[in-house]
Amino acid sequence: MADVVVVGAGPAGIAAARAVRECGKTAVVLDDNPAAGGQIWRGDPIVLEGLRAGTRVLGPWQLQCENVILATGARELFLPFPGWTLPNVMGAGGLQALVKGGLPVRSKRVIVAGSGPLLLVVAAYLKEQGAHVLFVAEQAPVRQMVVLGKHPAKLWQGLRLRSQLESVPYRTECWPVSAEGTTQLLSVTMHHAGENWTERCDYLACSFGLVPNLELPALFGCEIRDGVVVVDEQQRTSVPNVFAAGEITGVGGVDKASEEGRVAGLVSAGRTAHCRRSSFPDTLRRAFALRSELRHLAERETILCRCEDVPVGAARSFDSWSAAKLQTRCGMGPCQGRICGPAAEFLCGWGADSVRPPLYPASLEELLSKKLLDE
Numbered sequence: 001m002a003d004v005v006v007v008g009a010g011p012a013g014i015a016a017a018r019a020v021r022e023c024g025k026t027a028v029v030l031d032d033n034p035a036a037g038g039q040i041w042r043g044d045p046i047v048l049e050g051l052r053a054g055t056r057v058l059g060p061w062q063l064q065c066e067n068v069i070l071a072t073g074a075r076e077l078f079l080p081f082p083g084w085t086l087p088n089v090m091g092a093g094g095l096q097a098l099v100k101g102g103l104p105v106r107s108k109r110v111i112v113a114g115s116g117p118l119l120l121v122v123a124a125y126l127k128e129q130g131a132h133v134l135f136v137a138e139q140a141p142v143r144q145m146v147v148l149g150k151h152p153a154k155l156w157q158g159l160r161l162r163s164q165l166e167s168v169p170y171r172t173e174c175w176p177v178s179a180e181g182t183t184q185l186l187s188v189t190m191h192h193a194g195e196n197w198t199e200r201c202d203y204l205a206c207s208f209g210l211v212p213n214l215e216l217p218a219l220f221g222c223e224i225r226d227g228v229v230v231v232d233e234q235q236r237t238s239v240p241n242v243f244a245a246g247e248i249t250g251v252g253g254v255d256k257a258s259e260e261g262r263v264a265g266l267v268s269a270g271r272t273a274h275c276r277r278s279s280f281p282d283t284l285r286r287a288f289a290l291r292s293e294l295r296h297l298a299e300r301e302t303i304l305c306r307c308e309d310v311p312v313g314a315a316r317s318f319d320s321w322s323a324a325k326l327q328t329r330c331g332m333g334p335c336q337g338r339i340c341g342p343a344a345e346f347l348c349g350w351g352a353d354s355v356r357p358p359l360y361p362a363s364l365e366e367l368l369s370k371k372l373l374d375e
């Protein structure tokens with residue numbers, strides 16, 4: 001049996017596993033993707049010893065070992081607006097992942113919209129791949145984003161991306177109102193400076209920030225506060241021998257994820273190490289806080305839960321996420337509320353529900369093979 005089991009092979013999990021090995025101990029890394037890299041290094045050739053790719057962890061009962069490092073990362077936040085379920089309306093990172101996987105976007109007209117630094121990263125990547133990026137629409141106002149000046153290195157990264165985008169306009173206080181089309185996206189209606197206008201396009205790459213993947217830490221019983229796993233300077237969670245690193249302790253990008261992963265790896269292998277706490281995750285949260293107008297984009301019949309086809313109006317007629325789930329099956333489909341849960345939280349102010357195992361729909365065979373690590 002390995003000395004340490006790491007869940008997630010993104011920057012945090014990779015740094016953790018390498019640090020464990022550096023200490024002469026063994027690490028197994030489990031990731032549900034076909035290769036290591038996580039969100040940012042998806043598709044890059046990464047050699048990682050002890051990797052068991054294509055392995056999805058359903059719950060803590062599968063991980064019988066002395067030390068666990070949770071590095072499960074984050075996903076995009078999608079907010080419903082009329083037409084958001086049309087083909088070719090995608091997550092910003094989602095479209096980037098498809099292009100990395102071979103989807104051709106040369107000469108395609110793309111609008112990148114929503115909120116956060118990921119929009120610039122994706123727009124620059126798509127432009128490099130030959131897409132015609134019409135503009136980037138950021139919902140936050142400039143006066144809210146000036147706090148980013150407290151982190152000059154990050155601001156510099158943003159300005160570098162901006163310069164790669166040259167002639168592509170970056171519109172602040174701008175957001176999608178609706179997407180139009182019948183069988184697929186044809187145009188998007190945008191709002192900016194009190195006016196709406198419609199733009200023809202092939203893709204809308206749209207997300208409103210990142211949501212940490214807290215389901216597995218929650219099942220482990222780790223303390224979660226303000227939407228992140230609580231850790232000390234050694235990346236220990238509130239549960240003995242369970243460590244957390246990366247986006248799940250606060251969305252802060254690749255450098256933070258790598259540093260935290262390394263500290264978690266060293267400490268779990270018996271060394272002493274400490275993480276410098278950065279205020280960057282908090283700055284990001286303030287800079288890209290979502291405006292209230294986004295709560296009112298969806299109409300009664302706009303789909304909220306796309307797995308179970310539940311409209312916003314049906315869910316909103318209840319007073320809690322649990323009641324909406326019980327009465328409408330909202331959040332009960334294959335994604336288990338990963339998409340509609342955070343959207344409902346933003347739209348209705350509902351607190352998150354308790355998490356139950358298994359974390360993903362699973363076959364009987366998967367459930368019966370209780371331990372992943374015995375195989």
Ligand SMILES: Cc1cc2nc3c(=O)[nH]c(=O)nc-3n(C[C@H](O)[C@H](O)[C@H](O)COP(=O)(O)OP(=O)(O)OC[C@H]3O[C@@H](n4cnc5c(N)ncnc54)[C@H](O)[C@@H]3O)c2cc1C
Binds near residue numbers: 033057058096
């Ligand atoms: C869609 C998307 C695209 C992004 N693209 C960029 C980009 O291009 N540039 C950039 O700077 N930042 C990007 N980011 C931000 C990025 O998340 C961080 O910069 C960094 O990758 C975080 O590292 P991490 O190790 O914490 O998490 P991640 O890189 O997210 O890695 C977590 C890994 O854990 C796996 N996992 C989660 N749960 C389980 C489970 N139960 N069982 C098995 N495996 C599991 C995930 O599949 C994933 O591979 C992106 C974020 C998202 C959501």
